[in-house]
Amino acid sequence: MVRFRQGYYADVRIEDRFTTTVRYRNGSLEECRSSSVKKAFIRVYDGDMWYYSSTDNVDDIQGELNKLYAVATANFHVYGDLVIQKLQVHDKTRLRFAENCVKDIPVERKRAVLAEHFAPFAANEHVKMSSALYSDRYSLYEFYSSKGSKIKYDYQLCGAVFNATLSDGTNSFDNRCDFIAQNFEDLAVTDEAVSDMIAEGDNFMLNAKPVVPGEYPVILSPEVAGVFAHESFGHKSESDFMIGDETMRKEWTIGKAVGSEMLSIYDSGLVEGSGYVPYDDEGTLAGKVYLIKNGVLSGRLHSASTAVDLNEEVTGNARAINCGYEPIVRMTSTIIEAGDKTKEELFAGVSHGYFIKTYKHGSGMSTFTIAPALAYEIVDGKIGSPVKIAVVCGNVFETLNLIDGLSNEVVVHSSVTGGCGKMEQFPLNVAFGGPYVSISKMNVS
Amino acid sequence: MQYEKLITKKTTRSVSIAGSKVASVRINNSLTTVARAFEYDKIGVFAANGVCDEVSLLDQAQCNLKQGIPYPCRLAADLHRSEDYSAPVIADDELVERCKALVSRLNQAYPEYIFSNKINTEHIDVSYSNSSNTSYGYKGSNLLISLCIKSKDSANIMDLSYGDYCLGYNEDIVVSDIGKLLAVYKNKLEISEDLPVLIPASELEIALGDVVAEKYMSGAGLFAGKLGQKIFDSKLNVEVNRRPGNKRNLPFFDAEGTVLSGDSFPVVQEGVLCGLLTNRRSAVKYGLPLSGNANAEFDAVPSPGIGGIRVVPGSRALKDAVGGKAIYVAVTSGGDMTPSGDISLPVMLAYLYEDGKLIGTLPQFTITGNIFDVLGGNFICAAENDVFEGVDETLIASKFTINK
Numbered sequence: 001m002v003r004f005r006q007g008y009y010a011d012v013r014i015e016d017r018f019t020t021t022v023r024y025r026n027g028s029l030e031e032c033r034s035s036s037v038k039k040a041f042i043r044v045y046d047g048d049m050w051y052y053s054s055t056d057n058v059d060d061i062q063g064e065l066n067k068l069y070a071v072a073t074a075n076f077h078v079y080g081d082l083v084i085q086k087l088q089v090h091d092k093t094r095l096r097f098a099e100n101c102v103k104d105i106p107v108e109r110k111r112a113v114l115a116e117h118f119a120p121f122a123a124n125e126h127v128k129m130s131s132a133l134y135s136d137r138y139s140l141y142e143f144y145s146s147k148g149s150k151i152k153y154d155y156q157l158c159g160a161v162f163n164a165t166l167s168d169g170t171n172s173f174d175n176r177c178d179f180i181a182q183n184f185e186d187l188a189v190t191d192e193a194v195s196d197m198i199a200e201g202d203n204f205m206l207n208a209k210p211v212v213p214g215e216y217p218v219i220l221s222p223e224v225a226g227v228f229a230h231e232s233f234g235h236k237s238e239s240d241f242m243i244g245d246e247t248m249r250k251e252w253t254i255g256k257a258v259g260s261e262m263l264s265i266y267d268s269g270l271v272e273g274s275g276y277v278p279y280d281d282e283g284t285l286a287g288k289v290y291l292i293k294n295g296v297l298s299g300r301l302h303s304a305s306t307a308v309d310l311n312e313e314v315t316g317n318a319r320a321i322n323c324g325y326e327p328i329v330r331m332t333s334t335i336i337e338a339g340d341k342t343k344e345e346l347f348a349g350v351s352h353g354y355f356i357k358t359y360k361h362g363s364g365m366s367t368f369t370i371a372p373a374l375a376y377e378i379v380d381g382k383i384g385s386p387v388k389i390a391v392v393c394g395n396v397f398e399t400l401n402l403i404d405g406l407s408n409e410v411v412v413h414s415s416v417t418g419g420c421g422k423m424e425q426f427p428l429n430v431a432f433g434g435p436y437v438s439i440s441k442m443n444v445s
Numbered sequence: 446m447q448y449e450k451l452i453t454k455k456t457t458r459s460v461s462i463a464g465s466k467v468a469s470v471r472i473n474n475s476l477t478t479v480a481r482a483f484e485y486d487k488i489g490v491f492a493a494n495g496v497c498d499e500v501s502l503l504d505q506a507q508c509n510l511k512q513g514i515p516y517p518c519r520l521a522a523d524l525h526r527s528e529d530y531s532a533p534v535i536a537d538d539e540l541v542e543r544c545k546a547l548v549s550r551l552n553q554a555y556p557e558y559i560f561s562n563k564i565n566t567e568h569i570d571v572s573y574s575n576s577s578n579t580s581y582g583y584k585g586s587n588l589l590i591s592l593c594i595k596s597k598d599s600a601n602i603m604d605l606s607y608g609d610y611c612l613g614y615n616e617d618i619v620v621s622d623i624g625k626l627l628a629v630y631k632n633k634l635e636i637s638e639d640l641p642v643l644i645p646a647s648e649l650e651i652a653l654g655d656v657v658a659e660k661y662m663s664g665a666g667l668f669a670g671k672l673g674q675k676i677f678d679s680k681l682n683v684e685v686n687r688r689p690g691n692k693r694n695l696p697f698f699d700a701e702g703t704v705l706s707g708d709s710f711p712v713v714q715e716g717v718l719c720g721l722l723t724n725r726r727s728a729v730k731y732g733l734p735l736s737g738n739a740n741a742e743f744d745a746v747p748s749p750g751i752g753g754i755r756v757v758p759g760s761r762a763l764k765d766a767v768g769g770k771a772i773y774v775a776v777t778s779g780g781d782m783t784p785s786g787d788i789s790l791p792v793m794l795a796y797l798y799e800d801g802k803l804i805g806t807l808p809q810f811t812i813t814g815n816i817f818d819v820l821g822g823n824f825i826c827a828a829e830n831d832v833f834e835g836v837d838e839t840l841i842a843s844k845f846t847i848n849k
Contacts, residue, residue: 021745025659030726031746032512037494050461050469056476056494067472129663167665173784174665210787213813213848241602244464245559251600309464324473326461363779366601367809369791371781390781390789393811423562423591424459445789445813445848 002062004146007074009045009084011145012061013281014038015323018103020158022111022134027118034107039323041281044068045084047075054324079147086304086314088284089148095140097156100183102136110134113160113189120195121164126202128172129165134158135416136184141279149283156182157274157429159416160189164198166205173208175201175373180414182272204374208386211375213445217353218392219346219378219438222411224356224370226432229265230334230420231364232396233258234432237267237291237299238317238329238422239306249310254297259400261295264337269316273414275333275431277319282327286316291334292400303329321425330422336434339406346405346438348381354444355383356392361418369393394442405438446510447518448503449575449702451479451741458537459565460544462592465552467545479744480506481701488516492744514746517729520577521702527582528689528697534588534614535566543616550620555627558594561603565589569694573702581704583689583696588614590835594623596630605630605794606776609836610692618835625803625832626775626796632805634797638847641767641825642812643798644774646756646839648790651782652816653751656712656720657738658727667786667816668718675717676817678824682757683713685722687737692837695753700741701725710736712754716821724749758829758839764801766826767842772807773798773832786816801831812845819843 004010016038023031040058042065044051051068055061078084114132121130136158143151159180166173177197181187220228235241242248269277269286278286282304290298302310303318306329318327347355357374370392377384394402412433419427459471479492480502489509491502535543544564551560566588574580590608595601607623655666663669668676688708689697698704701724712720723731724739724747740750759766773796780790791811796803814823823844830838 029512029514030748032514033490033509033744033746035492035744037743039494049467052469052471054471054473054475057496128665129659165660165663165665167663167669169664171784172665172667172669205784208784210783210785213789213811236602240463243561244466245595245597247598247600305468324475326469326471360781361779365603365776365778365793367778367791367793369779371779388783388785388787390783390787390813391779391791391811393779393791424565443811443848445811 001144002065005069007076007078008069008072009078009146010065011043011143011283012040012065013323014040014058014142016140017322018138020102020107020110020134020136022114024114024132026130032107032111041320041323041326042068043326044072045078046072047078047081048073050326052326082308083304086307087145087147087282088314090279090283090285091150094153094278097138097154097182100185102138102156102158102184105184110136113187117162117189117191117194120191120198124198124202126166126168126205127164127198128167131163133161133417143279143283145283151279151283153278155276157414157416158184158187160187161417162194162197164201166201168206171205173201173205175204178415180273180416200374204386208388211387211389211444215441216444217350217438217440218442218444219350219353219355219436221357222434222436223413224359225336225434225437226334226413227359227362227370228368228437229336229434230331230430230432231362231370232368232399233265233291234267234331234334235364236396237301239300239302239310240329243306243309252297252300254299256297257295258297258397259292259295260403262339262406263292263295263400263403264290265292265334266290266337267301267317267331267334269332271333271335271412271431273333273412273431274429277316277332280316280318280327281320282318284314284316284318286332289315301329301331303327319428321428325425328422328425330428331420331430333412333431335410335412335432336406336437338408338410338435341405341407343407343436346407346436347378347383349405349438350378351380353378354387354389367393367395389444392442392444399439399442402440403437404440407436410435446482446484446507447520447576448480448482448506449520449573450499451700452572453477454570456568457565458540459563460540461563462544462548462561465548465560467541467548470541477743478502479741482506482510483516483518484510486515486517488514488746490744490746516726516746519725519729520575521579522577524579524704526704529584530690531568531584531586533566533568533586534612537566540566547616547619550616551623554620554624557597558627559597560592560594562593563589563591567694571696573698575702579702581698581702583698585694587612587692587694590619609838611835611837612690612692615835622833622835629796629803629805634805634807636772636807636810636847636849641771641842642774642845643771643840643842646827646841648777648780649841650751651780653754656722657749658721658723658731658733659749661721662731671718672721673717673719677713677716677820679716680759680826681713681716681820681824684755684757685710685712685736685738685753686755687753699737699739701739701747703735703737703739705737722749722751756827756839756841759826761826761828763828763831763840763842766828769799771798771842773803782816787813788816788819789813803832808849811848813848814845819845
């Protein structure tokens with residue numbers, strides 16, 4: 001396909017991305033489009049620096065590659081470089097969605113996924129604005145390297161998101177629900193689920209009371225627990241933050257106790273959903289990496305470069321949001337493993353606290369934050385009144401040690417809108433999940 | 446049938462810094478052409494990446510009219526303008542060496558710290574034309590300095606950040622500005638809860654969704670029914686800024702060719718909510734003026750965004766308006782606002798500020814306050830950041846509740 005030149009390492013990643021977006025507002029069609037965009041990202045390494053080029057001229061990848069060769073410096077020992085040695089070689093085609101591709105579904109059927117479920121909005125007088133979004137994506141990836149990799153694989157996800165803006169003239173609230181599947185035929189939207197979302201939002205809008213800022217016991221839903229895992233510990237496990245940093249290496253020694261003994265968190269690109277990434281953007285095969293196992297630091301996420309820096313192995317986590325960017329260390333599906341309590345047992349242990357059911361966004365540094373959407377008071381082990389909470393936050397390490405209960409069922413949450421942001425690269429498709437998680441103390445405001 | 450066409454050429458050079466070393470350089474070249482066809486108040490859109498046949502593109506857009514998407518036409522007629530701000534801040538072929546020189550100086554000057562992240566240059570060339578004999582062109586260049594800074598004895602992912610979009614580059618200023626952050630970074634001070642708080646105006650963008658016309662006109666949202674009313678302090682002014690040569694490289698026209706009178710649009714004037722964010726569809730639907738906020742990603746139907754909105758700095762210098770000590774918020778994480786307007790913003794790093802200078806760092810805390818108080822009764826001023834020479838940003842000074 002391309003002629004690689006001696007004296008350099010090089011790879012070429014090509015993505016042919018098909019997307020559909022259908023959007024209605026108040027029942028009126030505002031958007032209906034299907035696009036195919038094919039781009040390539042080319043990397044050259046000379047043992048000192050990486051040189052990258054992103055191009056939409058996929059007919060002249062060789063020309064772009066040659067331009068990078070021209071600015072890099074030939075190094076005939078580059079294949080002895082430890083970074084290049086870490087890069088895996090695979091010759092594999094793994095097309096899982098070509099037979100059920102969303103490209104082949106007529107757009108009328110995609111519109112119907114939304115239009116058949118507008119009735120619940122009309123049934124509630126407080127719905128002032130409604131919106132419905134259908135989104136799908138089919139990506140065909142190709143990866144070729146000068147070490148001999150030839151990989152072809154695909155990715156697919158589709159989903160529908162319904163949003164209700166509610167107001168009674170004094171109070172207002174936005175609530176939403178989403179439906180996600182990897183194959184269009186599995187997308188199961190129901191009037192009942194849309195009605196339930198509107199009713200719950202209406203109740204929240206009418207009855208939510210302000211919270212008194214302070215520290216309280218908190219139970220996170222599986223969806224929010226997943227965000228918690230992603231924000232609190234997932235980002236800290238991305239090893240590019242440790243490059244050239246002795247303090248971080250000492251602080252993050254494998255085997256160190258970092259959380260409650262009941263806590264295990266892993267990241268894997270093999271989980272079905274929006275975090276499915278069978279090969280990363282350096283051609284590394286996905287695996288399952290325990291970040292925390294029984295409360296002990298067990299692993300971290302790597303690209304080839306960070307794996308060399310920390311003398312560890314690649315993990316399949318070098319990812320870019322698209323062919324406009326270079327791969328950096330990112331999560332895939334980040335999941336807290338189940339515990340041994342029922343959900344009811346978990347709630348029974350809280351006399352007064354808060355239940356965070358859904359979220360708007362999260363972020364993570366030394367302190368992580370989650371901005372809840374739906375949140376409820378917990379009184380004597382029962383879910384009580386809705387409450388308005390702007391942010392729950394906590395110090396990562398303190399909070400990981402304050403986990404005092406996990407329910408026995410894990411739910412993995414995928415998304416067709418949004419994703420993870422890191423520096424300039426947003427949004428990246430990831431997934432997260434976990435069981436219900438009880439934390440004895442979090443900062444609520 | 447009528448039509449409009451938007452062509453965007455963008456070239457980006459992005460230098461990546463990792464572990465206080467220039468690690469890579471990335472070149473992005475993109476060319477996007479979008480055609481939109483209008484007939485009987487319907488829109489059809491088609492776009493292509495790379496070199497394309499514009500006649501064929503228009504045919505495809507016309508074909509997409511069959512989707513039946515309602516959209517008003519109302520194209521501007523017989524207008525022509527072009528602006529050229531394309532002089533590069535740093536020449537493309539010098540960027541890597543200039544970055545290496547900067548990183549080298551930072552390593553020498555501040556050996557206790559690790560520097561990472563990005564320095565980017567961007568050149569854009571955008572042209573808009575339509576079937577009513579209107580054509581606009583804009584060329585612009587800017588530089589983005591976005592540095593993460595970490596103390597070598599810290600176990601945090603990052604401790605500080607420095608940078609901004611800028612239209613000029615002076616290595617001495619960057620080194621000096623970072624020195625202002627680091628010279629007092631390890632001077633740990635106690636927090637005084639009654640001091641005013643200085644936060645970047647961009648932190649309050651969480652409230653902007655509620656001034657988008659569709660949300661406002663639905664009767665929901667924080668500002669429902671308050672258009673034309675004085676809801677904030679008289680010193681607060683917010684506008685859409687599309688003046689050419691702005692640091693964000695925004696063209697003077699939006700994605701559907703709207704040009705504002707004076708290249709700006711008032712949203713809040715002397716505390717009065719006086720404008721909503723619109724595109725052509727919402728402006729026509731609700732009988733509102735165009736605010737120049739049409740956004741359109743690739744082949745999307747235009748929708749209203751929040752591009753170009755800014756809090757206008759007052760004429761008084763920050764140090765004079767504050768008149769003493771204040772809490773300077775340097776790094777935040779994931780704040781938000783309840784439907785009632787209660788803001789909560791976790792602060793990872795704050796400095797004690799006095800007379801235009803940073804004098805030491807404060808323990809972590811969270812600030813809370815209601816948006817109508819923060820920009821109303823508790824509002825002190827909006828002013829240009831007077832700490833750094835190389836950062837062109839507006840700070841808001843107001844009273845918040847400090848939660849340790």
